[in-house]
Amino acid sequence: MKSYETLINRQKNFFNTHKTKDLSFRLEALTTLKSVITTHEKELMDALKRDLNKSEFDAYTTEIGFTLKEISFILRHLRSWAKPQKVKTPITHMGSSSYIYSEPYGVSLIISPWNYPFQLAMAPLIGAIAAGNCAIIKPSELTPHTSKLIAQLINDTFPEEYIFVEEGGVETSQALLSENLDYIFFTGSVPVGKIIMEAAAKHLTPVTLELGGKSPCIVDQDTNIKLAAKRIAWGKFLNAGQTCIAPDYVYVHQNIKDAFLEALKTAIQELYGEHPIRNNFLTHIVNEKHFNRLTTYLSDGTTFIGGNTDRDHLIIEPTVLTDITWDDEAMQDEIFGPILPVLEYNDMDSLIEGINNSPNPLALYLFTENKDVQNNILTNISFGGGCINDTIYHLATPYLPFGGVGTSGTGAYHGKSSFDTFSHKKSVLKQTTLFDIPFRYPNAKNALKRIKRFLK
Structure with a gap:
């Protein structure tokens, strides 16, 4: 060596x-x-x-x-x-x-x-x-x-x-x-x-x-669905999902799940075209090892959109998986690729518990106009940093420190x-030499009594 x-x-x-x-x-x-x-x-x-x-x-x-x-x-x-x-x-x-x-x-x-x-x-x-x-x-x-x-x-x-x-x-x-x-x-x-x-x-x-870690993205029912889908698609599939703060998975409220998925499909097509696998500007997976790791996740749940791959060029097109549970392989480790599992929820407490059962995420994203929901998430989930009603953007401001917590x-x-x-x-500490405080020394008269007055 x-x-x-x-x-x-x-x-x-x-x-x-x-x-x-x-x-x-x-x-x-x-x-x-x-x-x-x-x-x-x-x-x-x-x-x-x-x-x-x-x-x-x-x-x-x-x-x-x-x-x-x-x-x-x-x-x-x-x-x-x-x-x-x-x-x-x-x-x-x-x-x-x-x-x-x-x-x-x-x-x-x-x-x-x-x-x-x-x-x-x-x-x-x-x-x-x-x-x-x-x-x-x-x-x-x-x-x-x-x-x-x-x-x-x-x-x-x-x-x-x-x-x-x-x-x-x-x-x-x-x-x-x-x-x-x-x-x-x-x-x-x-x-x-x-x-x-x-x-x-x-x-x-x-x-x-x-x-890094599995950075969650929560889409509450009180949100701008179209804009949330667009910003999530951009943040997730930027750099083929090979971003440490990319949304790793989405928790969407069951009342808007179908509408959100359709909006997400539209957003992906607008960003990458009807056939992303043919997009010459799609970022590649870094090597065959990571390509093989990522393709194993494609058998989890149901492929809502995407799923096509090109092994010769190490391309996996933006993919959204539904019918996902925490037992699926894609939910065990950080995905770090262009695959987005979507889970649904209807109870915020259960959602918080599910996220907190995993290691501290590097990022968290929440889409909602409800201030009570915002405060609930910010108070009860520990994460490195994140955004409300956006993804990734907190990384780009020099006025915010960027870093993780715990395992992230x-x-x-x-x-x-x-x-x-x-x-x-x-x-x-720069001390004056013009005078001294005598009762700081133990041999001064009534030193302890006078010190106690100062230190209470």
């Missing part, structure tokens, strides 16, 4: 020069990264097309444009975030003032996945740079063209003692994880997340885990949360 001790030591030595902590250095690095991405936009689109058959529209909106917007947002706000934050000081600390300093951890390892291979490598890198860290990126081997281009662009732009991309498979990740790093950021599956956390524990390395992940990023994730919050 290859050793990365030399690389990591070089990065630690560079970090110890304190150059990365200089605000102008960080701003320049982010500006350079933005310029490189903009200059090589066409090559990135071509790589994403070769790996996943992503259309230019999808490649730009979900990968390139998203990343550029994130950089622009952080460039606008970084100066204020990087300043020491003055906070209140209690009367018990008379004469002192309190501050929170944001300081970088050091050498950060970013292990990114294949489903959004560019965006999910760059977004945490942006946070690492903004906070003043060095970084090593290990992109996914399942999207080789995009990973190769990321390595080329980053390694040709930045010195390896600052930022470096190392391509490779599982053995590369294992070798990197065996080293003594300062921070680990991982996006991927729950089983691999457990391996990451176990490796981090050996060095007590702090981690952010962006995982730990930690959050995007916008200021990216800066905070890669920053240790160092607490500093």
Whole structure:
């Protein structure tokens, strides 16, 4: 197994020069990264097309444009975030003032996945740079063209003692994880997340885990059925369902189930045509292993729409399954593909119980105009984040932290949360020397009596 001790030591030595902590250095690095991405936009689109058959529209909106917007947002706000934050000081600390300093951890390892291979490598890198860290990126081997281009662009732009991309498979990740790093950021599956956390524990390395899970979508009877169906179809089948926050399944109220299904069929046809399997812009399943896994779900329940596949091109068209129960195979694990099971409900308490019997989802989507239903769901179901009357969109605002809870992940990023994730919050109290509080010392007269007055 290859050793990365030399690389990591070089990065630690560079970090110890304190150059990365200089605000102008960080701003320049982010500006350079933005310029490189903009200059090589066409090559990135071509790589994403070769790996996943992503259309230019999808490649730009979900990968390139998203990343550029994130950089622009952080460039606008970084100066204020990087300043020491003055906070209140209690009367018990008379004469002192309190501050929170944001300081970088050091050498950060970013292990990114294949489903959004560019965006999910760059977004945490942006946070690492903004906070003043060095970084090593290990992109996914399942999207080789995009990973190769990321390595080329980053390694040709930045010195390896600052930022470096190392391509490779599982053995590369294992070798990197065996080293003594300062921070680990991982996006991927729950089983691999457990391996990451176990490796981090050996060095007590702090981690952010962006995982997944079965994200529910609830369609209440008091909703705009046509608009709900359109937004659910878009959110579910974007990137062929290979999105960690895609609606994994739909719970629809029995009173509107038939109307919703018809609206969903119409929405899918409007988005992908009468025969989606022939749509040249349909994103492919990443490899044959995942294709085989997904096709086993097609025998569950009843196929309401879709179900056609093309093994040669790794295509599964948008598919909706009905007559589904929690005992079906499609309901056992996160689907992560263009297959949408639909269950029905008529009792909200039973629905909540069913969702809560599963691990914490990364996202939850609720379609209803009823404020009581909204409050009931938000109060009684734990999930990473989500939307009311929409899907996916909460991911795209830099003002909301994005992350999971429990088995769907730990930690959050995007916008200021990216800066905070890669920053240790160092607490500093500055005390006056103009006077002293005598009864803080045990030998002062009536010290205990006077202390009690202060601490009540």
